Amino acid sequence: MSSSNDKVLGVVFLTRHGDRQGFYQSPTNYAAARTAITPLGNVQELQLGQKLRSIYLNASSPSAIQGFNTTLADQNQIQVRADAGGEGGVIFDSAVSLLQGMFPATTSYNTTLANGTTVVGPLGGYQYVPVESVEPGNDISLEGWTSCSKFDEGTQAFYASEPFKQMAAEHADFLQQLGQYMDGRPVTFDNMWNIFDYMNVESIHDANFLKALPPTFLAQARALTNWHQYRTFSSPQIDGIGNIAGRAILPSILSGLTRISNSSDPLKMVYESISYKPFVSLFNMTGVAQQNPELEGFVNYAASLVFEVRQPSSGGPTLRFLFKNGTDDDDFKQYNFMGGSGDIPLSTFVDAMTPAAINSTTEWCQICNNNKDRGxxxxxxxxxxxxxxxxxxxxxxxxxxxxxxxxxxxxxxxxxxxxxxxxGLLTVGKASKRKSKSLHSDHGSVEKA
Missing domain, CATH: 4.10.860 (DNA Excision Repair, Uvrb; Chain A)
Incomplete structure (x- = not known):
């Protein structure tokens, strides 16, 4: 494990969007309906950005990124990408709010004209950090599961499995009790994500719903949904189809980590604003869920995973795994991963993950058996x-x-x-730019191959 004298060279971090309005996604192929972020969601992301700033952009912090411009956002030092897929502008808007917290308005954002006049940017020096809008139609990297028939087949196989049927049977009475609160929505175990999501949204925004719902029901639904979603978006094999969400995002993560560790490259921060699915796959692929079973499930609004690239006093760069599960956690916590304890050599992570990465749309089309959609x-x-x-x-x-x-x-x-x-199919990652507790069961699990 690295010492306290390590220098932080940079970070690659992923965040889930903030609180949003009601949402629906198909339980068979996870095609999503559009929704909208709420003021609460924007505040959650702003506060997360402030937290990240206090850790990595504060000169007095032991984790301050070496050589980072903490006053003005330097476009050479930061790369930002946001999923612009099924949830509409929620994820993109979340990124904008987080960046407001990380790079707040400053009068240092100014220019002096030829006549000697100094002009400060609007809104007190608001900083416009470019955000790459990743459109799923021409870039598969942030939504690897969409229109992937092999993933859909794996999901159906999971629903037909004995562990799934047994879990559904054991909790049939609970699901039946939920029917009266679902406003006509199907209350079946395969629809568990939509059941919980509706309950969660209404519990946050509808006082009458919150008052009527028995106090233990939301936690019970969350536990079942964790079990359901972890087995939907993971595989025992690192290159299994259930890990498709993690495999598709891996190239941008690996590229960011490699660039940050290169002293001749100015890049120091890669930020990807995403949905919850890549988190689930990455927790499985990195072994962090196996070593920390509380992470076997989906993540909260404004959750954030940080891969921290550090330089020890001797030897090559190392990698640290940090996670904050939205507002449930006050601070980021370090987790063991890759079967190790504490920090691991960056090269170990890169070597282990590279074979599973999906590096082109052509490769994705072959893996997903798709010959018509998404290019x-x-x-x-x-x-x-x-x-x-x-x-x-x-x-x-x-x-x-x-x-x-x-x-x-x-x-x-x-x-x-x-x-x-x-x-944008020659390489993964080319897109347009716009500025602007888990449930433990003794029944075992069925994983996607």
Missing amino acids: CGAIAAAMTVGAQSNHIHQRIGPVGSGFLGAGLTIVVIASMLGVLAFL
Whole structure:
């Protein structure tokens, strides 16, 4: 484990969005309906940003990031990405609020004109930190499970498993009791996420609902939902389909960690604003849930996971795993992970995670058996054109091939690159930018392969 004399080189941190309005997602494929963030959600994210600032951007903090500009946000030092998928603007708006807390308005954000006038930015020097809006239609990295038929098949297999059926049977009476509070929503065990989410939202925002709901019901529903969601978004094999949410986000995490550890690279902070699903997969893939069973489940609003890159007095950089489960935790807690104790060598983490990472949309399309959605159709068409080109080359004579082959190859390559570049499919992570307790059971578990 690293000593207290370690220097923090930088961080990669993930946060779940703040409190929002009602929400629904399909229990079969997790396609989501749009919703909206609430003022409470914005405040939660602002406060989380302030907490992170006090830890990493405060010169007197033992975890202050070395060489970080703590006064003004330096775009060379920070990279921000936000999921712009099924939950609408909730996740993007959460990122904006968090950044307000991390980089508050300052009169240092000013410019002096040629005539000697000094102009401070609007709203007292509000800092506009660029946020990359990650659109699932052309970037799979933050929503790896969406339109993934192999993931859907795994979910259905889980629902058909004996442990699932047994858990549903054991809690059938409780689910039946919940029916009167669900406002007509289906009260079945496969719909457990939507049951809990409705109860949670109403308990926060509807005083009459909170008063009518028996005091133990929300915690009971949370425990069942933790059991349900951990087994939906995890696999025993690190490259299993249940881990698809974690596998898709891994390349951006690994790239951030590697860049931060490189002293010649100015990047010091990578922030990804996401839904709860990647948290569940990453807790499983890193072994932190196995070593800390209380993390076998989904995370609260404004929860945050921090991968802290540290430089010991000797040896290579190390990695520390920190987590704060929303407002349930006052501070970040360090957790053991990767089967170890305390900090681990960064290289150990990178070597273990790299084989499971999904590094391109083409790879994702193959893994998910998708040939039409999220750019997979364009990739399949480009590959078909390439195959037809090769077939033509084989059928014409040597002289003719010198002319037709060259021309067709140019057309094919231009078409493929044009389509892939337009859709952002050549690499994962290209997208448009906009500024602006768990339930323990003795029945075992069924994991996705």
